[in-house]
Amino acid sequence: MIKTMPNEALPQERxxxxxxxxxxxxRVVAVELAETFQVSEDSVRRDLxxxxxxxxxxxVYGGALPLSAASTPLKQRRSEHGNRKLALARKAVxxxxxxxxxxxxxxxxxxxxxxxxxxRFDLTVVTNAPDxxxxxxxxxxxxxxxxxxxxxxxxxxxxxxQAIQEIGRVRADLCFPGACAIDSLHGLWSFDSEEAxxxxxxxxxxxxxxxxxTQEKLGSAATHQIANIEEIQHLVIEHAVDRASRLVFSARxxxxxxxxxxxx
Amino acid sequence: MIKTMPNEALPQERxxxxxxxxxxxxRVVAVELAETFQVSEDSVRRDLxxxxxxxxxxxVYGGALPLSAASTPLKQRRSEHGNRKLALARKAVxxxxxxxxxxxxxxxxxxxxxxxxxxRFDLTVVTNAPDxxxxxxxxxxxxxxxxxxxxxxxxxxxxxxQAIQEIGRVRADLCFPGACAIDSLHGLWSFDSEEAxxxxxxxxxxxxxxxxxTQEKLGSAATHQIANIEEIQHLVIEHAVDRASRLVFSARxxxxxxxxxxxx
DNA sequence: TATAAACACGCATAAACATGCATTGCAACT
DNA sequence: AGTTGCAATGCATGTTTATGCGTGTTTATA
Numbered sequence: 001m002i003k004t005m006p007n008e009a010l011p012q013e014r015x016x017x018x019x020x021x022x023x024x025x026x027r028v029v030a031v032e033l034a035e036t037f038q039v040s041e042d043s044v045r046r047d048l049x050x051x052x053x054x055x056x057x058x059x060v061y062g063g064a065l066p067l068s069a070a071s072t073p074l075k076q077r078r079s080e081h082g083n084r085k086l087a088l089a090r091k092a093v094x095x096x097x098x099x100x101x102x103x104x105x106x107x108x109x110x111x112x113x114x115x116x117x118x119x120r121f122d123l124t125v126v127t128n129a130p131d132x133x134x135x136x137x138x139x140x141x142x143x144x145x146x147x148x149x150x151x152x153x154x155x156x157x158x159x160x161x162q163a164i165q166e167i168g169r170v171r172a173d174l175c176f177p178g179a180c181a182i183d184s185l186h187g188l189w190s191f192d193s194e195e196a197x198x199x200x201x202x203x204x205x206x207x208x209x210x211x212x213x214t215q216e217k218l219g220s221a222a223t224h225q226i227a228n229i230e231e232i233q234h235l236v237i238e239h240a241v242d243r244a245s246r247l248v249f250s251a252r253x254x255x256x257x258x259x260x261x262x263x264x
Numbered sequence: 265m266i267k268t269m270p271n272e273a274l275p276q277e278r279x280x281x282x283x284x285x286x287x288x289x290x291r292v293v294a295v296e297l298a299e300t301f302q303v304s305e306d307s308v309r310r311d312l313x314x315x316x317x318x319x320x321x322x323x324v325y326g327g328a329l330p331l332s333a334a335s336t337p338l339k340q341r342r343s344e345h346g347n348r349k350l351a352l353a354r355k356a357v358x359x360x361x362x363x364x365x366x367x368x369x370x371x372x373x374x375x376x377x378x379x380x381x382x383x384r385f386d387l388t389v390v391t392n393a394p395d396x397x398x399x400x401x402x403x404x405x406x407x408x409x410x411x412x413x414x415x416x417x418x419x420x421x422x423x424x425x426q427a428i429q430e431i432g433r434v435r436a437d438l439c440f441p442g443a444c445a446i447d448s449l450h451g452l453w454s455f456d457s458e459e460a461x462x463x464x465x466x467x468x469x470x471x472x473x474x475x476x477x478t479q480e481k482l483g484s485a486a487t488h489q490i491a492n493i494e495e496i497q498h499l500v501i502e503h504a505v506d507r508a509s510r511l512v513f514s515a516r517x518x519x520x521x522x523x524x525x526x527x528x
Numbered sequence: 529t530a531t532a533a534a535c536a537c538g539c540a541t542a543a544a545c546a547t548g549c550a551t552t553g554c555a556a557c558t
Numbered sequence: 559a560g561t562t563g564c565a566a567t568g569c570a571t572g573t574t575t576a577t578g579c580g581t582g583t584t585t586a587t588a
Contacts, residue, residue: 055395
């Protein structure tokens, strides 16, 4: 389904179009919008300002980004990245069974997973990430439990003692901790000590743990250990990962799931 | 199938034709309709007003749009009255002082307020709304505390016992409870009992309370009382509110703040 | 540090809009 | 016939909204 570009559009129509475009393309550029709608850049900026005020997008120098996207500079955003995470997410959600309780961490990969969850599947989702919560609020058939606490803005989710305490009061079937790095010998790693503690709490609160990572996080380590490799039951990786890298994990008892190839 | 344009039509026929056109073309423009039916724009507008009142379309500046099945009630609320809420939000944030602790409830108006908060102002924001949290995460200079709990998807924020309990552990300077209705005699109202309890907890946890409302919420009441008028220190209203309505509140000791006229 | 692009803000203008009022046409009733 | 009631309409009035432009500021980048 191809979107036409309306040469004359009502203001509200423009804003709706911008939102659609943000969802499908991941970004909009002010100058381009002005060209498409045949209006001045001022009007476009006014639209973006309003949308941002409503929390529907994030304004950046040059245009706007959807809120789900990380706040990276506009020009160096790669759409390929989105496709890769989408493929990973599609594979990851095949591990979810009806009626389960999921524990979902912060991170763009996990946001993609949340978005890929099947609707009306009677799922309970526990999360410390406003990102993830908001994605699920707009959909149906989810019981959502928000984990509170101090928000670390660089992570984009609640961390700290309170969050860990609240997680301790939950029991989940499946856990999706956002990973900074994973290797077959030493397990799961993070760059932040507090973050590591939280993810550890998540894993302990869950029956099974699913680690979903892009290629560059494979085999590397970081500063703080989150969990041993024995505590991880599933690993979802990209199609491109070579056979050897996959085998070292399955040799340690981890079920390796390979995502479909990315078309782009 | 192309509809012919009836040169003479009864009001009912016109309205039916407009609905058909909305379904097939996705929009109607007032001026065009007036041309098609050979009537004045006033009559067309009257038609649109009636259709909108029946919930059959959505009026926008310039014409009308079909209310798409895709937009849930919550999503819809988010996108309405964008500029009006922007003006309200701009006024509301003038009440915020550097270094304060804010307690911000859910709701589109409050999302606008969050977006309008001055950056690098050393503020601490406590909120139960993923919406609000997410807006602030993308910006700088905020300490964000997330209130956890079960999320009510129709409200879009954490409610229930846990949320109330967590709010009880916080002390804020300023509180922005989302209001369903406010009147000068009986105070602040909500339509949901659980929501009312939560907002009450918020107000009790705060030094001062600021109520920010669009015009249509003024003077009306709802089913569940949140707070007496004495508990509210500030009221931020739209520019268009008449003098009499403003006086009844200031007579009860509420500082009334009038937003600028909506120009953009 | 210099430069251009992107941006915010106020202002002016025109279109779109709401509202009250007078007019028209038509049907029903005395 | 007369006229009463009603709905639809158009017009005049004042208000709101959308837009583009000029000015001055901020931001990104060489």
